[in-house]
Structures are given as C-alpha cells and as structure tokens.
Amino acid sequence: MNYGEIRTHFNELLNRTDITPALTTKFIEQGLQRVTRTLRVPAMEHLESYSMHSSGTSELSIPNKFLETIDMYHSDGNIINRVPMSKMAALRAKTSYSEPRFYTRQQGKFLLYPYPKSGTITLNFYGEFEPLYDNGSTYVSANDDTNETTLTKVAPDLLIYAGLTYAALYYLDEREVAFEEKYQILFTEIQAQADDQEVNGGTQVISQAYYYED
Secondary structure, X not given: OOHHHHHHHHHHHHOOOOOOXXXXXXXXHHHHHXXXXXXXXXXXXXXXXXXXXXXXXXXXXOOOOEEEEEEEEEOOOOEOXXXXXXXXXXXXXXXXXXXXXXXEEEOOEEEEEOOOOXXXXXXXXXXXXXXXXXXXOOOOHHHHOOOOOHXXXXXXXXXXXXXXXXXXXXXXXXXXXXXXHHHHHHHHHHHHHHHHHHHOOOOOOOOOOOOOOO
16 A cells, blocks of 8 residues: 555544644654564564774664664674673773674664674664655655655555554543454464464574683
C-alpha cells in the first residue's frame, strides 16, 4: 500500500467525523515510532562497512538510523564481541594494535580493542524504517500520498493499527482495547515469521554473551 492508501484506510477504520488530516498524520507517525521501537525483522537489517586506518582505528561512527547490533566482524574473519564499558576501559589502558576482538558503545561511537591497522569491519544491524515523506519530516499530500516504504509494503496493517491505538487514546474511544488487541496479534504474527526465518535451515547454537581475555 502507498501512504495515501494507508491514510484512507486508517480514517475508514477510525470512522470519525472530527478527525483532521493533521491528526491522521500525527497518529500514523506515532504508530511508526512504536513499530520501530519494538519490531526486529529482516526488512530492518542493514550493513555498514568501515575501512581501517594504517595508523590504527580506535572507534567507529554509529549510523544515524542505527537501532541495534546484530553482529560485527573484521575482514580477517573474527567476530567482534561486545563487552561492558568497564571491561573496555580496562582493556584500553594498554594500547594494542591487532585484529579487533571487542567493542562497546559510547554515545555516537563504537569503541574498539585492539586497534586494527588494516582490513574492513562490517556492522550488521537493525535500523529505522525510512521516513514516510519525500522530505523526511513534513507531510505534503501532493508529494507523499504515492510513497511506498519498506514498512508500508511488508506490514501496512501493522502501521495502521499502531496509529489507531494512539487515535483511540486521544479520543478516549471505547475501541481502544480492540485496536490494541489487533495490533498485538499482527505484531506477534510478523515477528514470529521473522524469527522462524532465522531458525530454519540450520542448527541453532546459543552463543555466550561476552568473551573476555584472561
């Protein structure tokens, strides 16, 4: 569905004469934010590659749309494991240049240890869905009603019912519970489908949360 169709169906389901275009926009935006906070599906996966500096690379900039790390690995083949900041601080007290083995997040950067001088680091991560609007922030019907995004293609009904839950709260609508229940059903179905795709076709092994040097 394109964004105009989503808006139309949203208003049909809400079925109120006092809804305005601005409120429709607001509720759907809130719904998008809710979905983004909680859903983790392959359609949200992204890759970012970083080339290492010959003088040593100690940190990486986090992508703007970053939500959650799936994995990080160096081109030499080793997975880079996440550790707490306390462990990273202790490790970085001693400078070492080698293939990176550990990382931690600090504000808008990933800190690495040891510091690699060559190769490439690949970050596989969950990222935000793209904006619903051409300009990224403001709805303009003439430009945006034909827009299609990843979410509007794969789960338009989830976006619609997420928005309806906020509309029901705003209007103190008695259908709030029904809208929330429908949203939860759709969310569970979509997340379960994504989880099934992850486990099909191979033996699953539980990895340790952290790997530490002695």
